[in-house]
Amino acid sequence: xxxxxxxQWQALFxxxxxxxxxxxxxxxxxxxxxxxxxxxxxxxxxPDAPPFxxxxxxxxxxxxxxxxxxxxxLGPCHLHFETLPPVEWLSAxxxxxx
Numbered sequence: 001x002x003x004x005x006x007x008q009w010q011a012l013f014x015x016x017x018x019x020x021x022x023x024x025x026x027x028x029x030x031x032x033x034x035x036x037x038x039x040x041x042x043x044x045x046x047p048d049a050p051p052f053x054x055x056x057x058x059x060x061x062x063x064x065x066x067x068x069x070x071x072x073x074l075g076p077c078h079l080h081f082e083t084l085p086p087v088e089w090l091s092a093x094x095x096x097x098x
Contacts, residue, residue, distance in 0.1 A: 013046040
């Protein structure tokens with residue numbers, strides 16, 4: 001069995017965290033006893049890995065051209081409405097244009 005200092009154990013724990021491997025896989029690759037690795041981690045008060053991983057998301061703006069909600073064509077004249085006008089105005093407009 002290899003004797004390690006506190007600093008060496010802490011370096012191992014940090015290496016384990018950065019590796020992204022499970023404890024058992026890390027111990028297997030580094031010829032460590034998983035039970036003793038876990039025991040020393042608790043004894044030396046080294047924190048467990050955080051339960052969440054920070055993500056970086058790059059957002060790209062999407063600009064969509066929306067069709068008008070309503071279009072009137074009266075000869076060469078076109079009226080485009082993004083939002084509907086009040087019903088009273090629309091009714092009066094249709095009566096006047098008829």
